[in-house]
Amino acid sequence: MTPERYAKIRQVLDRRQPDLRVLTDGVHKAQNLSAILRTCDAAGVMNLHMVTQPGQRTGIWKRSAGGSARWVKRHLHPDGSHATLALKQQGYRVYAANLSNKAVDYRTLDYTVPCVIVMGAEKTGVSAPVLALTDAEMTIPMMGMVESYNVSVATALILNEAQRQREQAGLYASPSRLSPTEYANTRFEWCHP
Amino acid sequence: MTPERYAKIRQVLDRRQPDLRVLTDGVHKAQNLSAILRTCDAAGVMNLHMVTQPGQRTGIWKRSAGGSARWVKRHLHPDGSHATLALKQQGYRVYAANLSNKAVDYRTLDYTVPCVIVMGAEKTGVSAPVLALTDAEMTIPMMGMVESYNVSVATALILNEAQRQREQAGLYASPSRLSPTEYANTRFEWCHP
Ligand SMILES: C[S@@+](CC[C@H](N)C(=O)[O-])C[C@H]1O[C@@H](n2cnc3c(N)ncnc32)[C@H](O)[C@@H]1O
Ligand SMILES: C[S@@+](CC[C@H](N)C(=O)[O-])C[C@H]1O[C@@H](n2cnc3c(N)ncnc32)[C@H](O)[C@@H]1O
Numbered sequence: 001m002t003p004e005r006y007a008k009i010r011q012v013l014d015r016r017q018p019d020l021r022v023l024t025d026g027v028h029k030a031q032n033l034s035a036i037l038r039t040c041d042a043a044g045v046m047n048l049h050m051v052t053q054p055g056q057r058t059g060i061w062k063r064s065a066g067g068s069a070r071w072v073k074r075h076l077h078p079d080g081s082h083a084t085l086a087l088k089q090q091g092y093r094v095y096a097a098n099l100s101n102k103a104v105d106y107r108t109l110d111y112t113v114p115c116v117i118v119m120g121a122e123k124t125g126v127s128a129p130v131l132a133l134t135d136a137e138m139t140i141p142m143m144g145m146v147e148s149y150n151v152s153v154a155t156a157l158i159l160n161e162a163q164r165q166r167e168q169a170g171l172y173a174s175p176s177r178l179s180p181t182e183y184a185n186t187r188f189e190w191c192h193p
Numbered sequence: 194m195t196p197e198r199y200a201k202i203r204q205v206l207d208r209r210q211p212d213l214r215v216l217t218d219g220v221h222k223a224q225n226l227s228a229i230l231r232t233c234d235a236a237g238v239m240n241l242h243m244v245t246q247p248g249q250r251t252g253i254w255k256r257s258a259g260g261s262a263r264w265v266k267r268h269l270h271p272d273g274s275h276a277t278l279a280l281k282q283q284g285y286r287v288y289a290a291n292l293s294n295k296a297v298d299y300r301t302l303d304y305t306v307p308c309v310i311v312m313g314a315e316k317t318g319v320s321a322p323v324l325a326l327t328d329a330e331m332t333i334p335m336m337g338m339v340e341s342y343n344v345s346v347a348t349a350l351i352l353n354e355a356q357r358q359r360e361q362a363g364l365y366a367s368p369s370r371l372s373p374t375e376y377a378n379t380r381f382e383w384c385h386p
Contacts, residue, residue, distance in 0.1 A: 008338070009338075012336070012337055012338050015336045031224060035343045035345075035346060038339055038342065038343060038346075039342065039343075039346055040337075041337035041338055041339050042335040042336060042337045042339065042342060043336060043337070044336040044337065067338070067339055068337070068338070068339045070338075071337060071338045071339070142235040143205065143208045143235060143236060143237040143356065143365060144205055144233075144234035144235045144236070144237065144261070144264060145201070145202070145205050145234055145260070145261070145263070145264040146231055146234050146235065146260055146261045146264070149231065149232065149235060149349070150228045150231060150232075150345070152228075152343070152345075152346060153228060153231075153232055153345060153346060153349040156342070156346040156349055156350060157349060157350065157353055160350055160353070163336065172336060
């Protein structure tokens with residue numbers, strides 16, 4: 001490993017946000033999941049939780065993911081409520097991106113607290129059992145004829161706002177927000193393929 | 194047509210931004226172009242200019258586009274410099290999304306003026322002849338290991354910022370920013386499929 005590569009790994013690791021997560025609830029297209037993975041990496045998100053549909057293939061399209069599969073952990077969950085509840089019990093606030101009239105503008109929520117961003121399936125959106133567990137529903141205002149964004153685009157817009165808020169709050173500044181053990185383990189994994 | 198549908202068409206038309214355009218320079222994946230088209234609609238962009246690669250198929254994936262093909266005009270161009278120059282001559286400022294060290298943070302540019310946002314090809318980025326004609330190069334800051342966003346995600350992030358600025362400047366408020374003739378023609382097209 002070159003010194004430049006090592007420096008880059010350290011820099012990215014220093015900015016990782018252990019308490020900002022994404023959960024996809026039934027998103028099943030590999031191309032969308034891959035683009036979401038890549039966007040997670042860009043925002044410093046370390047953990048992507050994927051609630052899978054029965055029989056779903058969970059492979060990542062290498063090209064769409066742009067090599068991000070190595071830098072973001074994927075967690076597969078057969079059950080959306082279980083996954084959501086487990087995160088809630090760890091102290092996460094749950095924000096669901098959902099096109100409903102209960103939803104607030106996504107820019108009004110606070111992403112500097114530990115939180116998980118829930119994204120819905122391509123056709124059916126976030127499932128009812130998961131919605132029942134959320135702390136807030138949020139929507140991205142649209143000006144056009146089409147009712148919704150592509151799910152990977154919607155994820156990117158929300159993560160971008162989260163990144164903006166966390167940048168302002170100094171959460172990307174060193175020292176690392178990881179525990180010493182998690183930092184050491186991740187550095188080891190990243191440096192030794 | 195129901196009164197609700199007609200009201201929706203009028204509302205969307207009232208918010209259309211004739212002087213905010215997107216030009217894709219060699220983007221060739223149908224799925225990316227479709228997602229870009231859908232994001233244009235969402236931001237009120239009426240015109241998508243596509244510089245095509247020789248032999249490229251220019252079809253839109255209906256599902257990824259989410260029905261946006263009807264609401265955004267596509268213009269095909271065999272030559273990127275010609276297309277860019279023509280827009281410059283109409284008074285457009287040209288902003289290229291490009292990963293270079295000449296690039297400024299995309300949030301520092303002014304999108305309330307007539308402008309065209311240039312997006313580069315999946316592998317090779319914006320072409321040199323088009324870059325030579327741009328007024329500014331811009332980059333979206335990333336915190337991760339992967340060097341670039343998917344092109345449709347990058348387009349969405351930039352259009353979102355443009356939308357935010359134009360909202361603040363009151364450019365989405367009525368009366369319509371279209372000329373009376375363009376307004377009438379577009380309304381006719383949209384109401385009579
Ligand atoms: C293609 S949309 C699903 C549309 C589905 N027909 C519905 O009504 O939920 C896929 C997911 O992207 C997210 N999404 C898309 N556009 C959004 C918007 N404008 N605001 C909030 N979330 C959005 C939501 O998580 C949604 O479940
Ligand atoms: C996948 S990228 C191309 C990467 C290519 N290797 C390069 O170096 O240009 C496709 C296009 O998306 C846009 N893009 C992606 N990430 C970007 C970023 N962080 N800042 C600005 N534009 C970006 C640019 O227009 C780029 O040409």
